[in-house]
Amino acid sequence: MTLRPYQYVALRCVPRVEREEFVNVGVVLLCEEDGFLDAACAVDEVRLLALAPDLDLGALHRALAFVESVCRGDGSAGDVATGTLGNRFGFLKAPRSTVVQPGPVHGGLTADPAADLLRLRDVLVG
Template sequence: MNPYQYAVLRCVPRVEREEFLNVGVVVYCQRADFLDVAWDVSRERLASFAPSLDVDTVCAGLEFVAGVCRGDAALGGVAADDLGTRFGFLKAPRSTVLQPGPVHGGLTADPAATLADLLARLVRLPHGMQE
């Protein structure tokens, strides 16, 4: 089993209201040399939560996170750093619409499966719930 850390990515349309919806999860597992993000944005859910929100901007922010995880050379800077530094960048608090939540940890034999499980449990609507 390998220790891992994760942060839930939150869409926070109005920071002063401290309301958010979970939209993604970043998982970092040093021993497995793993850093990845999974996300699921429901346009309908975000539109009902924050009608004036530009959902495309939220999705672009999530694509940026994915690029940092992949080490996309086109992003330069932080995307060229080691995985631990990239995770440190991604988990740092920001005052933007897309914010990381607190970092949590656990043990995993399969970081990709753990990422999929966290996305299902923490981001997607529970089975049977309607949008």
């Protein structure tokens, strides 16, 4: 079994940036050696609405769909989705002050990036 390096970021829903409270809603994983860039998301709407009753869930779901489109290289997401895997991951991991923000970049080794993406989603998002 050959292990290859990967990087990932947890995606956080930050309903009110000034409060710095967040709930993890997804993971983006890049394994360049395998040509793999994908996102796995899971939104606990009850938990999020308890934290921020006025949260626009539609906007959250649209933001996550955009992330998934960038990962897939879907040109309808704009120029950012047509770059290399590394450039797309670089865009997705860049800090921003929106309702969906990336956490710190972490790394590891994998024999199966798709399986590790789902494992990380289950561990980090629930």
